[in-house]
Amino acid sequence: MTSAVATQFLPVVAAASATKDFLIVSVHDVAPSTQPIVDKIISELTHKGIRHCSLLVVPDYHHQGAAMKDRQFVSWLRHLEAGGHEIVIHGYFHERPPRARETFLEKFITQFYTQGEGEFYNLGYDEAFRRIKTARDEFLANGLKPRGFVAPAWLLGVEGERAARDAEMEYTTRLRTVRDLRSGQTFPARSLVYSVRNSWRRAVSLGWNAMLNRVLENKPLVRLSVHPHDFSHPAIWRQIGDLISEMDGRRTPTTYQDWIAAQRLKRGL
Numbered sequence: 536m537t538s539a540v541a542t543q544f545l546p547v548v549a550a551a552s553a554t555k556d557f558l559i560v561s562v563h564d565v566a567p568s569t570q571p572i573v574d575k576i577i578s579e580l581t582h583k584g585i586r587h588c589s590l591l592v593v594p595d596y597h598h599q600g601a602a603m604k605d606r607q608f609v610s611w612l613r614h615l616e617a618g619g620h621e622i623v624i625h626g627y628f629h630e631r632p633p634r635a636r637e638t639f640l641e642k643f644i645t646q647f648y649t650q651g652e653g654e655f656y657n658l659g660y661d662e663a664f665r666r667i668k669t670a671r672d673e674f675l676a677n678g679l680k681p682r683g684f685v686a687p688a689w690l691l692g693v694e695g696e697r698a699a700r701d702a703e704m705e706y707t708t709r710l711r712t713v714r715d716l717r718s719g720q721t722f723p724a725r726s727l728v729y730s731v732r733n734s735w736r737r738a739v740s741l742g743w744n745a746m747l748n749r750v751l752e753n754k755p756l757v758r759l760s761v762h763p764h765d766f767s768h769p770a771i772w773r774q775i776g777d778l779i780s781e782m783d784g785r786r787t788p789t790t791y792q793d794w795i796a797a798q799r800l801k802r803g804l
Contacts, residue, residue, distance in 0.1 A: 557794060558786040560759045560779070561589040561685075561726075563625065566596035567608045569763045576766050577615070583779045589790045590615060591625035591685050594670040598628055603673040613678055621790035622679045624704070626654045626687040627666035655686035655695040663698035671702055682792045683707065689726075706795050713756070715795055722798070725751060726758035727778065729771050741774055748778055756794065757786065 560580060565573050573590075580588060592612065595601050602608055616622050655663060667684055674681045684704040686695060691707060699707050700716040707714050713722045727744045730736040751757050759778060765771045789797075 555755065556786045557756050558585075558759065558779075558782050558788050559589060559756065559791055559794060560585045560761060560788065561591055561623070561791070563591045563760060563762045564596065564629065565590050565592045565612075565625070566599065566602055567605045568596060568599055570608055570611065572763045572766055574611075576761060576763070577620070579766075579776075580761075580779070583776055584783055585779060585788045587619040587621070587788060587790050587793075589621045589623050589683070589792075591623045592674075592681075593625045593629045593687075594627050594673060596628070597630050601673070603677045609677045609679075616679060619790075621683070621792050622674065622681050623683045623685055623791065624667065624670045624674065624681045625685050627670055629654055629687045654690075655692065656688075656690040657692050658695055660694040660698050663695040664702055667699055667702040667704065671704070683795075706791060708758075708791065713758075713791065713795070715798065718799070718802075720798075722756065724754070724756040724758055726760045727751075728760040729762070729765050729775075731762075731764050731768050731771055737768060737771060741770060744774065744778070748781070757782065 562573055562576055562580075577588065577590075590612070592602065594603065612622055658666075671681060682705040684699040684702070684706075685708050689708065689710045691699070691709060696707060696714070696716070704716055706716055708724075708726075710728070711723065711725050713724050714720070715722075725747065727747055729740040729744065731740070748757075759775065761775060765775065
């Protein structure tokens with residue numbers, strides 16, 4: 536890291552010195568079609584003390600249209616980024632059509648587990664690089680500064696990770712880890728996330744995340760991943776609020792880019 540870049544993050548590190556542990560709240564599937572609900576989520580998170588989130592933006596969500604061509608949406612993202620929120624590239628289409636001659640495991644992961652949204656699960660290097668670089672160029676051309684890439688459903692293969700690094704992404708995340716693509720260091724950090732597609736999934740998610748929160752209590756970094764659909768289920772949203780309230784004062788809210796920068800400063804990178 537250059538001294539200029541390191542200096543840019545010094546206020547964040549200084550502000551975080553009050554607590555040694557951190558919380559990253561990420562809002563997934565940000566797109567023009569989800570903007571109204573995401574805006575409400577960000578507002579409620581702000582009221583709960585989470586003033587900086589990592590916003591995972593999909594360039595062309597389910598082929599609904601190029602997000603960067605929506606001037607109002609881009610202006611909204613610029614405003615959020617200027618206020619301290621982070622813009623993250625989240626796949627490109629956020630969907631993966633079924634393929635011929637797939638194995639049972641591939642079908643299970645890409646169709647049942649993710650309902651066809653594991654876009655980068657086993658995408659080849661060339662196509663992965665093209666999509667990530669295209670997204671990065673589109674974001675930069677519109678005045679946004681993405682430093683991270685997160686694959687839909689956190690399903691990122693080896694070739695996809697290499698493509699992200701070559702496309703000059705600084706970091707990526709998976710369900711259980713955060714990976715600095717510059718240094719190659721991987722940090723264990725399990726994310727709390729909800730599945731809300733039906734009642735039994737919601738019930739399991741509530742019990743699982745309550746238990747997981749206790750397990751992660753003494754970990755230096757906790758990640759809380761919020762999806763637009765979570766807001767529509769009162770029990771889910773209530774628990775998200777309760778988890779944030781419980782961590783208030785014990786954990787410093789931050790973003791992925793600032794947390795990675797702090798780790799690099801610790802190691803003199």
